[in-house]
Amino acid sequence: MSDLIWTPEDHAWTSDCRLARFMKRHGVEDFDTMYRRSVEDPGWFWQAALEDLGVQWDTPPSRIFDATDGFPWTRWFIDGRLNLTTNCIDRHLANGRGNTTALIYEADSGDPEDRRIVTYAQLSQEIDRCAAALLAAGIGKGDAVGLYAPLHPETVAIMFAAFKIGARFVPIFCGFGAQALIDRLESCQARILFANQFLHRRGKRIPTADTLAEARAALSLLERIVHVDTDEWTNFLQTAEDQPTPQAATAAEDHCMLIYTSGTTGKPKGTVHTHAGVLAQVAKEVGYAFDAQPGKPFFWFTDIGWMMGPWELVGCLFFGAPVVILDGAPNWPRFGRIWEIIETHKVDTLGISPTAIRLLMQHETGEGPGDFDLSSLRLLGSTGEPWDERSYDWFFREVGGERCPIMNISGGTEIMGCHLQPYPVSPLKSMTLGRGGLGMDVDVFDDDGHPLREKVGHLVCKKPAPSMTKSFLGDDQRYLDTYFEKFGRDIWCHGDWASIDADGFWFLHGRADDTLKVAGKRIGPAEIESALMECDAVQEAVAIGVPDALKGQAIVCMAVVSGDIEEADLVEHISKRMGKPLAPKHVHTIAALPKTRSGKIVRGVIKRAYCGESVGDLSSVENKDAVEAISQLAPVTQS
16 A cells, blocks of 8 residues: 555554554454444444443433334434533533633634633533523423524533523524525424624624514514624523523433535425434544544634534533634635634644635745644544545645644534544545444445445445434435435435545545436546646636536536636646546636535536526525626537
8 A cells, every 4th residue: 555645653642542542442453343343233332432432321321222113213322311511511510620621712803802712611601591591481302492603602502501401403504594594493493593693704794684584574483583792692691590500301312403404406404413322423533533632622614503513512522622613714814814723722633624725725925834833733634525636635745744644524414423534543545534434334335236346336324323313304204215215224325426445445526416427427526626626727626517418418617727727728638637538518717616604615506507597595605706607607608
């Protein structure tokens, strides 16, 4: 395996990381053996792992799981009782760590005066006050608590307050428009919503009044909206006595969170997650893959409205690792803002998307990673989309100094965690996702359901895991159709293209519903995009499939470039790299690609805009002018 870029033997800390100690305790010598044992005997693995990680049960489970009703309806931690807030917050106070840092908040302004450091004791007090106020407002166990606000200390308190009283926390991305907000609140029947009066983005104040008014008018069950960024929040907290709020008696399978994920058709899908399922999966991932440690700051550039926000908060606070929160853009008000934060707070782990890295690669003089002290970094993380090799290698080399492993993880909202992730006890290749996640019995299948190696196929999971969604809220059939239709009720088909190379390393190739099929040849857009990114002039790229009378579908690419480069040169590059049959019909150079606030490129929107179709809801798109620019290309280029 001469193409390895990182090996644990060269880094002394890996031999004493949490997973290495767990393996030694159970007499396991190498990761491959550890992985096989975790999927062959999941009952043993989950019990042993949760004991090792220090999960605190109010009542230990009598059995680890019950699959009597089949894979889709598996129940976990039978008869067990625990609460997420007890495990992530209260136990640190009980252990005398109340004065240690829980949250480090960095505001959009970038002004150190706006920075806030929140201890576990301070966070606990805010959680208790919010929990008591929710109960005083008539919100209790099983009720939905909506959130339409950025990741702030107050919104962290709201999440854990909901967990504490047994309510169901419903995070909603605060960049969504009114209809997207209405759809989600209507689905979960929320009676209370916490929201910001203003959002802050690149120094601008963006009011939410019209969106909230429209939602309030459309939702008969919504009784109250509390503005978290005004005196209304303080007044809400004062409606209850300032004293500890008792934890609700929450069972392992009690719902803690509803997170909505968009589908290609129909209303958003409400994924349903439980106290024990979330804690088991997230603690395993943050503890074993990222080796989170007390007092070592963890910074994942994300938002509480997406899965990674709650994932980061639950996982890090469980282990006592301070969470660095940035409410803003990665390059505002200074291009080197991310590196500045790492230097200032001595961040141990940085997680960021490939799209954000491609943006930061374009740094100005004096604002690149080499201009800051990043020596505190020990691990890097990424998720959200496939990498291209140039950007991945830049991240590994320039940010991590070739000494920090990239924990490139992949899963989804519907499993509140990862199917795939590397671990610090195993070597890495460029762009790999390592092996399967511990306890996740994953494979790659061809269309007929047979295991596939060294070719692209369907990512599947052959056994249930504790964090998998408990159906979709109010729609069992859609849940079954989404994950269990293709290969039957015993195989979860995730909807991603993946491959396993000859050495057993996993790679992702994009979403199955983004697949390009040209003259009968099927390829993921990530491969075309990666080929384009090999050109130094190309900063970002996207590939879509458009109708073609001859081939059925033709490839069209859009690229953000620096300097002058001809479309013909880019087409020729892909032709040489991928073969003439997969050469794109056009490569358009454009000013910007449409993205969400979290930096995800919206391929579906791009395709619909280019093909002259209705683009649909653009509430999650930050730069809507980029969509309009793409739509202007369509009449000229599809002749």
